[in-house]
Amino acid sequence: PASMPRPANPARHQQRGATEPHTTLQAFVKNIPKTKVEVQSQLTKPSLQARVIFWRSLSTMVKAGIPLERALNYLAKQSEDLHMAQICLNLADFVREGNYLSDALARVPQAFSQLQIKMVAMGEQTGAMDSVLGDLSEFEERQRNLLMRVKSSLTYPACILVFALLMVIFVPPLMLNGLFKLISNSGMEPPLLTKLVMAFSSLAQNPLFFIPVLLAVAGLAYKFPIWLKEPDSRRKLFENFERIKPLKTCLR
Numbered sequence: 504p505a506s507m508p509r510p511a512n513p514a515r516h517q518q519r520g521a522t523e524p525h526t527t528l529q530a531f532v533k534n535i536p537k538t539k540v541e542v543q544s545q546l547t548k549p550s551l552q553a554r555v556i557f558w559r560s561l562s563t564m565v566k567a568g569i570p571l572e573r574a575l576n577y578l579a580k581q582s583e584d585l586h587m588a589q590i591c592l593n594l595a596d597f598v599r600e601g602n603y604l605s606d607a608l609a610r611v612p613q614a615f616s617q618l619q620i621k622m623v624a625m626g627e628q629t630g631a632m633d634s635v636l637g638d639l640s641e642f643e644e645r646q647r648n649l650l651m652r653v654k655s656s657l658t659y660p661a662c663i664l665v666f667a668l669l670m671v672i673f674v675p676p677l678m679l680n681g682l683f684k685l686i687s688n689s690g691m692e693p694p695l696l697t698k699l700v701m702a703f704s705s706l707a708q709n710p711l712f713f714i715p716v717l718l719a720v721a722g723l724a725y726k727f728p729i730w731l732k733e734p735d736s737r738r739k740l741f742e743n744f745e746r747i748k749p750l751k752t753c754l755r
């Protein structure tokens with residue numbers, strides 16, 4: 504319940520007597536460009552593999568009785584992802600000050616979801632941090648495995664789609680001009696689809712046609728990822744995709 508008083512921070516009691524000097528922390532992460540980022544929004548989202556390793560390693564070390572601050576320092580030292588190493592350093596600094604781990608995770612929303620932050624907070628309140636971290640690590644691993652399966656399943660169709668689009672763009676203007684002239688000189692009324700292909704072929708032969716197309720594609724490739732980062736934008740996009748019956752069950 505919201506009225507339940509929050510227990511004392513277990514990390515604060517664990518790290519007494521085990522806090523390493525900040526100079527030592529900076530020494531063993533000297534390969535990281537920035538040992539500490541004061542503004543949390545400047546931190547970059549780490550890779551999915553780095554997040555999987557973070558949760559699994561943190562769960563293992565907490566179950567072994569290693570204090571949170573020391574565990575985060577070890578993760579910063581051993582992480583091959585520089586962005587995750589920077590995040591671990593900031594988490595360790597925040598925990599060292601006596602704050603909850605869930606509060607530290609909330610300072611880096613680009614790396615940790617609200618579900619993960621709330622579960623860690625629940626583990627702190629119930630004293631089952633090791634169990635919660637284990638569940639989170641298993642959940643993150645299942646998410647990664649699912650994403651990898653989806654990517655591997657979509658690779659071949661995506662290649663076929665790109666190849667088909669290239670065929671539609673380049674084959675008519677380069678290889679079918681003679682056939683189009685024959686159709687035009689025959690006096691017959693071609694079907695609508697043939698008319699469209701002939702019109703596109705005549706446009707594609709003009710180099711100026713590709714300039715606005717390339718500008719539109721570049722603008723879309725630049726603006727769409729930025730737009731997709733907004734929660735409301737993702738929700739609207741998901742709602743629109745849900746209206747397509749073949750995608751509704753798959754998305755859910």
